[in-house]
Amino acid sequence: MIEFSQRLKTLPGYPLAEIPVLKRRLVEAGVDVIDLGAGDNDAAPPAVAVSAMTKALGDSAYSKYGFQQGLPAFRQAASRWVERRFGFHFDPVSELLPLIGSKEGLSHLPFAVVNPGDVTIVPEPGYQAYLGGSLLAGAEPYIAPLRPENDFLVELSQVPEPVLRRAKLVFVNYPNNPTAAVATAEYMQRTVALCRRYGILLAYDNAYCDLTYDGYRAPSIFEVPGAREVALEFFSLSKSFSMTGWRIGFVVGRPELIGALTRVKSYVDTGPFLAVQKAGAAALDRAEELVEPIRAELERRRDGAVAGLRQAGFTLESPKAAMYLWVALPADLPSAVFARRALEDTGTVVLPGSAFGPSGEGFFRIALTVGVERLREAAVRLGRTFEAAPRGALATTA
Numbered sequence: 001m002i003e004f005s006q007r008l009k010t011l012p013g014y015p016l017a018e019i020p021v022l023k024r025r026l027v028e029a030g031v032d033v034i035d036l037g038a039g040d041n042d043a044a045p046p047a048v049a050v051s052a053m054t055k056a057l058g059d060s061a062y063s064k065y066g067f068q069q070g071l072p073a074f075r076q077a078a079s080r081w082v083e084r085r086f087g088f089h090f091d092p093v094s095e096l097l098p099l100i101g102s103k104e105g106l107s108h109l110p111f112a113v114v115n116p117g118d119v120t121i122v123p124e125p126g127y128q129a130y131l132g133g134s135l136l137a138g139a140e141p142y143i144a145p146l147r148p149e150n151d152f153l154v155e156l157s158q159v160p161e162p163v164l165r166r167a168k169l170v171f172v173n174y175p176n177n178p179t180a181a182v183a184t185a186e187y188m189q190r191t192v193a194l195c196r197r198y199g200i201l202l203a204y205d206n207a208y209c210d211l212t213y214d215g216y217r218a219p220s221i222f223e224v225p226g227a228r229e230v231a232l233e234f235f236s237l238s239k240s241f242s243m244t245g246w247r248i249g250f251v252v253g254r255p256e257l258i259g260a261l262t263r264v265k266s267y268v269d270t271g272p273f274l275a276v277q278k279a280g281a282a283a284l285d286r287a288e289e290l291v292e293p294i295r296a297e298l299e300r301r302r303d304g305a306v307a308g309l310r311q312a313g314f315t316l317e318s319p320k321a322a323m324y325l326w327v328a329l330p331a332d333l334p335s336a337v338f339a340r341r342a343l344e345d346t347g348t349v350v351l352p353g354s355a356f357g358p359s360g361e362g363f364f365r366i367a368l369t370v371g372v373e374r375l376r377e378a379a380v381r382l383g384r385t386f387e388a389a390p391r392g393a394l395a396t397t398a
């Protein structure tokens with residue numbers, strides 16, 4: 001008999017794990033499924049990335065181990081992009097590290113700073129890699145609920161002082177998944193100030209910084225003076241360039257912090273595939289021209305989906321960023337019941353808020369992964385589910 005670790009047992013079920021199975025069953029039964037589950041846009045990756053990758057595959061040098069150093073050209077392109085986008089210089093060799101997707105770096109980070117029993121501050125609802133990485137490293141996650149009354153912000157001033165004293169790491173993600181909330185400069189300043197006061201590493205997850213609407217511009221945490229002392233910022237090519245499956249991202253910060261994560265990663269991986277780094281460099285060098293069509297299409301989708309959902313009877317705000325709609329449900333309709341009914345009765349995949357942790361209850365998430373027409377069709381289907389779903393006591397059985 002193999003006995004599994006306590007750590008493994010503490011991991012809750014991953015929110016997206018069951019959906020592919022349910023979806024395949026419905027598709028096999030002939031159902032026209034609209035999948036708004038995972039944040040995986042249907043757009044193709046950029047042609048420059050595909051051709052750089054194809055070329056690299058023909059050169060055996062790119063088939064070798066990349067190690068943590070990886071491809072200097074990727075580090076340089078990433079550093080140039082940060083400089084163009086935000087105006088800060090990070091040395092490509094000592095202040096930047098390629099990642100096998102930002103999820104990989106975010107989930108490995110706790111191993112660099114946490115001793116068993118230390119606290120990590122984890123937003124809920126939130127990207128599950130923060131919780132998973134914390135639990136696997138033996139940390140005690142302190143759950144910071146993101147609620148509408150807090151503008152979905154992780155407010156460190158509301159965390160009890162003894163917890164702040166034990167905290168080693170906080171995950172902060174704006175534009176946010178799943179709530180699509182954004183953070184103000186004042187919020188970022190007070191968060192950096194508290195991290196500095198308590199010596200907490202601030203992992204700023206900026207995976208959605210390029211997907212912004214209505215003229216909104218997403219800031220970098222390094223716009224706050226003094227942030228370099230305590231922050232690392234994580235970027236991803238997944239959403240900006242529609243390259244989710246390629247697994248490429250990077251992190252920037254001061255050399256000691258980058259060095260600590262590099263050391264952890266040296267023992268668990270050998271860096272992103274060099275051909276993917278070559279393709280990533282090609283995409284980053286043309287980011288401005290490549291991201292704009294993806295961003296503009298998502299803005300159209302947002303507008304279509306918001307209008308459709310409002311027509312279907314839902315109340316929701318039109319988000320300024322990210323690729324999600326976070327839609328409120330009435331208190332007597334649990335989100336898991338709603339999402340299951342939407343899938344089984346209408347073939348529409350949405351994620352229940354409760355899949356992101358108990359504080360996500362009262363909402364469901366739509367990812368803007370398909371075109372406007374399909375999103376409008378999904379809104380009509382969801383409206384039907386909303387009207388037909390059982391309420392109150394009955395609603396507790398999913």
Ligand SMILES: Cc1ncc(COP(=O)(O)O)c(C=O)c1O
Pocket residue numbers: 039100101102103104127173176177205207235236237238244247248249
């Ligand atoms: C908030 C957030 N951070 C990070 C990631 C991971 O992106 P990557 O594909 O770079 O691992 C995601 C993916 O959905 C995300 O939503």
